[in-house]
Amino acid sequence: MNAHRDLPTLKTLDEVAVRLGDGEGVYVRWSRDPDADLDTSSSSDELTGTPLPGLSANPLDVEPWWGERPIRIWVARRLHDYSHLPRVRGDDVRPWLLRGREAGRGPDNEPLVRDAEPLAWIAPDVIEEATREITEQPGPWGPLQRYP
Template structure:
């Protein structure tokens, strides 16, 4: 895997959606980046400390059941779902896109990825765009509660 500073920055939700349209096998990982992850090339179960057979990540490939809905909205949802991680894990936790091979599933049923090819950082402004995309949708969509979020 390459060094963090060598990765390009994806600076719009449309740029991320275009990449998802063009290439399959993409994942988003929230961490300090590829360079720190090269030490182990695996994640650990936070509860038990058990090493996992790959890096914990979240799939960006559009599922068939999504139908002809916008890829942009799909990507926004996938980014929105885990945008709480910097609050929980620290400000150095950032999203980045990788291509890889699924090696199994983690304790939260998340994909565990190996043969990782880092593709780019996702800018903070993209997460803001994703948040706006998801929270402004009509119907039953809306903010999801995450650890640390408490009712008012």
């Protein structure tokens, strides 16, 4: 049995935002299985196959320039940016929170995280909630368009 399949599941943007208050070094990773990720402790560059010195992840820590804006919108934006990954990599790719330390940067300037500690799964409903939150914001917000 995979121990991390039993991770708690965060079911709202607010629940994810609360986890950010637990300290620094919180990331979201989109993958099939934290256990498999932790077995290898590294990602590889999709273009060249080069092994990377950590797991590719996206930081969720709130940047100082965000100011007094709602953390809920910060979380929505960060999750929405990569919400295309299940469509590109397969329906079994899911977001999960982890804490770790940055060991470098990947080819897309993403953090490469070592000593990863899985914290929680993020429910699909949270991604839908993030999309609604971003859609309601003024201006031309949208996910990164890296794939057709």
